[in-house]
Amino acid sequence: MSGKKKADLKVIILGDYAVGKTSLICRYIDGKFQTQEPTVGAAFFLKQWGPYNVAVWDTAGDERYSGLSHFYCRSAGAAILAFDLNNPKTFESLWARFGSILEAANEDCLKIVVGTKVDLLEPEHREITIEEGRKLSRDLNEHIDIRKLPHDPYFETSSLANENVQEVFEYIFQYCLPLSADQKKRHRNQQKSVVDLLENSEEGDKGKKKCC
Amino acid sequence: MAAEVREAEQIGNTSDSDSVQTELLETNEIPGKSENALLVATDSFEDLNYAGLTNGTLPTVSTSGTIHSLVKKKARRASALLDENEAAGDNTASSDETTNAVDQESSEVSGEDSQEDHLESRLTDLSLNETESLPEEIPMTQLIPTSSDIEDVNSLEWKQQRRHIFIISESGKPVYSRHGSEDKLVTIMGVMQALVICTHDFQKDTLRSIVAGDHKFVFMCRDHLTFIGITRGRESTQQMLLQLTYMYNQVISVLTLSTLTRIFKQHRNYDLRRPLSGAEKFFDNLLNLMDVEPGLLLSSVRCLPLDSSVRENISHSIVQHAKVKDLVFALIIAQNQLVTLVRMKKYYIHPMDLHLIINLINASESFKAAESWTPICLPKFDACGFLQAHVSYLDEECHTCLLLLSVDIEAFYILSECKAKIKERLVRYNALKAINDSLRRNSYSIQQCSISDLRHFLYKSRSIAQYTSPELEAPYHTKEEQQRLFDLYHYLHDRIHTSGRQLKILFHVGPYETLLGWVTQGFELYAVFGPLVTKTIAIHAVNKLLRWIKKEEDRLFILSSVTF
Numbered sequence: 001m002s003g004k005k006k007a008d009l010k011v012i013i014l015g016d017y018a019v020g021k022t023s024l025i026c027r028y029i030d031g032k033f034q035t036q037e038p039t040v041g042a043a044f045f046l047k048q049w050g051p052y053n054v055a056v057w058d059t060a061g062d063e064r065y066s067g068l069s070h071f072y073c074r075s076a077g078a079a080i081l082a083f084d085l086n087n088p089k090t091f092e093s094l095w096a097r098f099g100s101i102l103e104a105a106n107e108d109c110l111k112i113v114v115g116t117k118v119d120l121l122e123p124e125h126r127e128i129t130i131e132e133g134r135k136l137s138r139d140l141n142e143h144i145d146i147r148k149l150p151h152d153p154y155f156e157t158s159s160l161a162n163e164n165v166q167e168v169f170e171y172i173f174q175y176c177l178p179l180s181a182d183q184k185k186r187h188r189n190q191q192k193s194v195v196d197l198l199e200n201s202e203e204g205d206k207g208k209k210k211c212c
Numbered sequence: 213m214a215a216e217v218r219e220a221e222q223i224g225n226t227s228d229s230d231s232v233q234t235e236l237l238e239t240n241e242i243p244g245k246s247e248n249a250l251l252v253a254t255d256s257f258e259d260l261n262y263a264g265l266t267n268g269t270l271p272t273v274s275t276s277g278t279i280h281s282l283v284k285k286k287a288r289r290a291s292a293l294l295d296e297n298e299a300a301g302d303n304t305a306s307s308d309e310t311t312n313a314v315d316q317e318s319s320e321v322s323g324e325d326s327q328e329d330h331l332e333s334r335l336t337d338l339s340l341n342e343t344e345s346l347p348e349e350i351p352m353t354q355l356i357p358t359s360s361d362i363e364d365v366n367s368l369e370w371k372q373q374r375r376h377i378f379i380i381s382e383s384g385k386p387v388y389s390r391h392g393s394e395d396k397l398v399t400i401m402g403v404m405q406a407l408v409i410c411t412h413d414f415q416k417d418t419l420r421s422i423v424a425g426d427h428k429f430v431f432m433c434r435d436h437l438t439f440i441g442i443t444r445g446r447e448s449t450q451q452m453l454l455q456l457t458y459m460y461n462q463v464i465s466v467l468t469l470s471t472l473t474r475i476f477k478q479h480r481n482y483d484l485r486r487p488l489s490g491a492e493k494f495f496d497n498l499l500n501l502m503d504v505e506p507g508l509l510l511s512s513v514r515c516l517p518l519d520s521s522v523r524e525n526i527s528h529s530i531v532q533h534a535k536v537k538d539l540v541f542a543l544i545i546a547q548n549q550l551v552t553l554v555r556m557k558k559y560y561i562h563p564m565d566l567h568l569i570i571n572l573i574n575a576s577e578s579f580k581a582a583e584s585w586t587p588i589c590l591p592k593f594d595a596c597g598f599l600q601a602h603v604s605y606l607d608e609e610c611h612t613c614l615l616l617l618s619v620d621i622e623a624f625y626i627l628s629e630c631k632a633k634i635k636e637r638l639v640r641y642n643a644l645k646a647i648n649d650s651l652r653r654n655s656y657s658i659q660q661c662s663i664s665d666l667r668h669f670l671y672k673s674r675s676i677a678q679y680t681s682p683e684l685e686a687p688y689h690t691k692e693e694q695q696r697l698f699d700l701y702h703y704l705h706d707r708i709h710t711s712g713r714q715l716k717i718l719f720h721v722g723p724y725e726t727l728l729g730w731v732t733q734g735f736e737l738y739a740v741f742g743p744l745v746t747k748t749i750a751i752h753a754v755n756k757l758l759r760w761i762k763k764e765e766d767r768l769f770i771l772s773s774v775t776f
Contacts, residue, residue: 017490026581037577038490041586041601044628058582062490064466067587067598071621 007046007055009176011169012072012105014098015082016090017061020116023159024082025058028169033160041065042072049173050183066101073104078112078172081140085115085156088127094136108144110175112153113137114168119158130156149175242734243761244673244680250553250773251513251677252562252592278559279597282540282619365392365400376442377459377499380405383481387437387488388459388495394485404431408438421449432456435469436476437484446699448706451509455502458564461591462498465568466491469595497575501567503698505548509705510672510736511563512679513570516549517655520766522646526638527552527774533633535776538620540599542776545570546612546647550678550770557775562592563677572601573613579603580610583631585624588617602627606635612647658682661760663753667725668697669739671761673769680761680768696724697740704729704738719747728754 013021022036022043029045038060045056057072059065073079079102083090094113102109113136115128137154138146146152153171157164173179179187365371370392378397379387384405386394394401408431411419422429430452432439439456447455464472467487475482502508518526530542531554540559544551548570555561572588573579587598602616602624614634616627638644658666661682668688672679688697700722708715708729720727726741728750739757741750765771 022578022581036581038493039578039584040572040576040603041584043578043582043584044624045582060490060586064487064489064491065587068585068621071585071624 008052009049009054009077009173010057010075011054011078011080011172012057012059012076013080013082014059014094014101015061015080016084016087016093016097019061019082019084019087019090020159021061021080021082022058024080024114024116024157024165024168025056027159027162027165029056033162038062042068047169049177050179050187052173052177054173054177063097069101070104073101076102076105076109077176078110079105080112080114080168080172082114082116083128084117085121085126085128086117091115091128091132091136099140110144110153110172111137111140112155112168112172113140114154115156117158117160118156118163119161130154241762242673242732243671243758244676244678244765244769244771245734246673246676246769246771248772249676250555250560250770251566252560253675253677277596278594279599279619280594282538282559365397367392374443374445375447375499376440377455377495378404378438378440378442379459379463380438380440381482381484382436382438382476385481385483387484388492390496390499404429404440405438407431408433421452428452430456432460434460435472436480437463437472446702446706448702448710450710451702451706454509455499458498458502458508458567459495461564461568462491462494462571463488464591464595465572465589466494468589468597469591470597494571494575498568498571501548501571501574504694505567506670506681506698506701507563507679508567509702510670510679512672512677513563513566514549514680515678515768515770516546516551516647516650517653517767518551518646518650520771522643523552523770525641526643526647527554529634529637529641529643530554531774531776533637534616534627534630536618536623536626536630538618538623539616539627539630539776540619541615541617543569543615543617544606544612544647545573545615546651548574551612551647552770552774554774554776559593561590565590565592569601569615573603573615579613580605583628587621600624602631604631606638607644607648609648611651612644655681655683658685661757663756663760665742665745665749666753666757667740667742669737669757670701671738671757672736674734674736676769676771678769700725700727700740701738703727708736719750726750730754 013025015021018038022039023033025045026036027033029047039058041060042065043058045058047054047056057076059068059072081094081098083094102111113133115133133154133156134152137152141153150171155164155168155171157168159165174184373391375390377388377390378401379389380401381387384402386398386401388394389397389401407422408419411417418433419431421431426444428443428447428449430441430443430449432441432453437460439459441452441456443452467475471487475484475487505514507514526544530544530552534542534554540556541553541561542555543553543561543566550566553561568590569588572586578584583602583604586601586603588601589595589598593599597619599617599619600621600623602614602618604614606612606614614631616630618627635644658668668682668684670679670681684694684697688694704718704720704727707720708718708731714731715729716731718727718729720729721743723743725743726745728737728739728741730737730739737754737758739750739754741753745753761768
């Protein structure tokens with residue numbers, strides 16, 4: 001099922017404790033939001049992207065697990081660097097903590113800076129500007145030809161409101177494992193049908209509750 | 213409460229109990245005995261002893277360097293393991309030294325007064341009441357907790373906790389508190405550390421316990437950390453010490469002993485909460501587990517009742533599909549019960565380590581989402597290095613958990629394949645269904661033993677370090693009654709093991725139930741009867757019970773150990 005050879009791309013997500021890494025991944029993989037328990041060690045997910053298998057490693061933010069980082073960073077094709085938009089400290093950590101950790105990843109590893117919990121952000125209290133985020137994302141990707149990318153690898157997401165989550169992953173996959181327009185369409189349809197079914201069933205549940 | 217209890221005790225004490233014992237024991241065969249044990253045999257008495265606590269080393273397993281030797285064994289794939297061993301060209305050597313040094317130090321201390329029963333200073337002194345003042349002495353206004361001081365020492369809720377556990381660093385910094393936030397408890401923690409240090413520096417002695425009113429304070433110092441347990445329950449000093457030892461093991465399990473010693477060697481006043489952040493739930497959960505799981509008190513593990521053929525099939529599936537280099541232990545755990553354990557030849561697992569593994573799974577929901585890969589240190593196996601655990605649930609309902617423990621940090625993908633194969637085979641042979649059926653049947657009812665007036669029991673086979681007990685049924689179906697039953701077991705266990713002389717048999721008549729505790733070379737049995745049972749009836753009943761357990765032993769215990 002999950003053999004190393006079979007995965008065509010390895011994506012890892014890094015970031016401080018409780019910035020919402022697992023929520024982001026669960027929103028993408030399972031299509032739903034639920035409060036998450038803190039991750040222990042590192043967790044492994046497998047995801048289909050067209051004909052490709054993508055291995056996604058969700059990691060624990062606690063410092064005590066840094067011994068594992070070499071293991072999951074090695075040969076990573078893309079890294080999501082997540083921070084909490086409401087907590088500037090977590091943004092600083094991206095530089096301070098994770099820059100060195102990522103040296104073990106592929107040389108051409110794409111680094112995407114993702115601000116989470118945008119739904120909690122009050123614009124007047126914003127401490128990290130969009131421009132700062134973009135700048136960091138450009139600085140981190142000095143080694144790759146940034147012109148090939150549609151825009152700076154910077155996103156602001158909300159796993160709760162399902163905002164920009166799909167876009168993060170499709171951005172990565174389209175860069176690392178480009179699909180033809182036709183393949184992409186088929187993939188979208190697959191995704192869509194999954195989401196539709198889920199929404200239907202959720203509605204069904206609600207209906208039942210009302211009956212009772 | 214204790215004063216109200218009418219006690220009528222008859223004690224077969226040590227001198228003549230051998231003959232008493234042979235007369236009493238009607239069967240020659242000890243249920244659940246096995247020469248081929250899969251766990252390190254334990255004796256809760258030794259584990260409870262100060263000497264046992266501080267020496268820690270076991271005859272079968274060396275405390276340190278096990279992982280190192282395992283790694284060395286494989287063809288010098290240097291630096292492969294973990295940064296522990298990586299950075300440890302000099303480190304393993306030095307940490308070995310420190311372990312020994314610490315051991316020596318502490319055994320010296322315990323040697324000093326192992327003859328006397330431990331030092332229990334009964335302080336009804338006023339100075340202590342400052343920190344543990346009685347609620348009625350406080351003016352009413354202070355009794356109502358406000359939101360700001362709800363976690364303060366002055367809050368009633370905090371004071372009324374049955375048990376407190378604190379961990380403090382040598383320099384007096386708070387590391388952990390079970391109730392309340394450490395930040396708000398800095399002062400009281402400072403006072404406690406001061407008590408420890410004053411006793412040590414001025415009296416050249418070790419503070420072990422204080423009794424103040426109905427509270428008991430128990431202190432344990434190990435490796436730059438002070439562990440303090442405070443209880444107004446019926447746990448004895450030594451039982452509290454055992455709980456503190458579990459807490460110590462949990463710290464080591466998260467950090468490893470080498471990291472812990474290194475941290476404090478470099479910065480004496482380091483804030484240990486940083487490397488431990490996120491691990492608080494393991495401490496909390498472990499303490500909760502101690503309140504409901506007698507296995508921790510007995511240093512033994514409960515197995516999920518399964519037909520031996522099914523269990524054999526399961527272990528066989530693991531051996532067949534997980535024959536992977538560097539895999540040390542493979543085990544399946546279902547709702548805190550051991551289903552099977554396969555081990556590398558020559559390596560055993562200690563029940564205390566197994567409890568930490570159970571706690572790891574029990575405390576975190578995150579394993580239910582996906583296959584996980586996490587480091588875990590098993591202090592009795594090797595306190596100085598991490599094993600890597602591949603953790604995954606085998607069924608949709610997330611009842612049955614497979615753990616594969618390896619010394620190779622790169623082994624994840626191989627183990628993931630093993631897991632898929634094992635799962636497939638267990639599904640094909642209906643083994644997962646058998647496990648789920650057993651879980652649904654809820655162990656067994658006391659009625660199955662068909663012994664009237666026997667309400668509940670704990671039976672531990674010493675050679676295999678496993679125990680069995682029936683479901684908690686009426687009258688022990690409420691939380692309060694279960695707590696009371698647990699208190700009774702604590703009392704019985706304490707009276708038998710740690711009253712200065714070890715008893716073999718204890719018959720105790722209380723107002724609500726009669727207790728019989730019986731310890732032999734082969735087993736420990738704690739039985740609870742209705743209040744009107746006489747000694748003769750109880751002994752007859754217990755013999756009948758032993759025959760029943762003997763009959764069921766293949767189902768209740770894992771009697772033969774399987775190796776790769």
